Amino acid sequence: MVEIKLPMAVFTFSCAAVAFYNGFNVIINGGVGKNGSTVAGTSVLSPVIPFGLVIVPAYIIYRKSIDGVYENNPVLYILAFGLVTSKVTNRLVVAHMTKNEMEYLDSALLGPSMLFLNQYFNFYIAEYNVLWLCLIWTTFDLLKYSSQVCLEICDHLKIELFKMPSNVNVSGSTRAYASQTSSSSSTPSASSSSHRNGMNLTPAPSKLGPRGKMREQRHRPQ
Numbered sequence: 001m002v003e004i005k006l007p008m009a010v011f012t013f014s015c016a017a018v019a020f021y022n023g024f025n026v027i028i029n030g031g032v033g034k035n036g037s038t039v040a041g042t043s044v045l046s047p048v049i050p051f052g053l054v055i056v057p058a059y060i061i062y063r064k065s066i067d068g069v070y071e072n073n074p075v076l077y078i079l080a081f082g083l084v085t086s087k088v089t090n091r092l093v094v095a096h097m098t099k100n101e102m103e104y105l106d107s108a109l110l111g112p113s114m115l116f117l118n119q120y121f122n123f124y125i126a127e128y129n130v131l132w133l134c135l136i137w138t139t140f141d142l143l144k145y146s147s148q149v150c151l152e153i154c155d156h157l158k159i160e161l162f163k164m165p166s167n168v169n170v171s172g173s174t175r176a177y178a179s180q181t182s183s184s185s186s187t188p189s190a191s192s193s194s195h196r197n198g199m200n201l202t203p204a205p206s207k208l209g210p211r212g213k214m215r216e217q218r219h220r221p222q
Contacts, residue, residue, distance in 0.1 A: 083138040
C-alpha cells in the first residue's frame with residue numbers, strides 16, 4: 001500500500017522543479033525590461049539578496065542550535081521564517097508594481113536577528129522563548145505593513161476600506177442602475193424584432209417643398 005506522504009512528496013518536488021526551471025529560464029534569457037532587466041529596471045538576480053538575508057540566517061541558526069530549535073519545534077520555526085519571507089515577497093511585489101527601488105534591510109529581519117544574537121552571546125535566553133518572540137514580532141510587522149499598504153492605496157484612490165460611505169443611497173443607486181440596464185437591453189430587442197417583421201421604425205426624411213408642407217398641414221385632420 002502506497003503511503004500518503006509519497007504522493008505529496010512527488011507533487012512537492014514536481015512543483016519545485018517547475019519553479020526552478022522557470023526561474024533559471026528568466027535568469028538565462030533575461031527579464032522583460034530594457035537589456036534583459038526587470039520592469040523596474042533592476043537585475044533579474046536582485047531578489048536573491050533579500051531572500052538570501054532570510055534563508056542563510058535560517059540555515060545558520062538551525063545548524064548552530066544546541067537545543068534543536070528546528071527539530072523540536074519545526075512548525076514554529078517554519079512559521080516564523082515563513083512570515084519574514086512573506087514580508088520580503090510583499091515588498092518585492094510592491095516595488096515591482098510601482099517600479100521603485102527596494103532596500104535590502106527590513107524591520108522583519110529583527111526577528112531572525114534575535115535568534116542569531118542569542119546564539120552569538122552563548123544562549124543567554126532559552127531558544128524556545130526567543131523563537132516565540134521572533135514569531136510574534138514578524139506577525140506584528142507583516143500585519144502592520146499590509147495594513148499600511150492597503151490604507152495608502154485607499155487614500156490614493158479615494159475609496160473606503162471594508163466600509164461604505166454613509167451618504168450613498170445604495171437602494172436608489174441600485175434601482176437607477178437596474179432601470180437603465182433594462183431600458184438599454186429592451187431597445188435593441190425592439191429594433192431587432194421590428195427588423196424581423198419587415199418594419200422600419202426610422203422616419204423617412206420629407207421630400208416635400210415649402211408649398212407641399214403647407215398643403216399637408218392644411219388637409220391634416222383636426
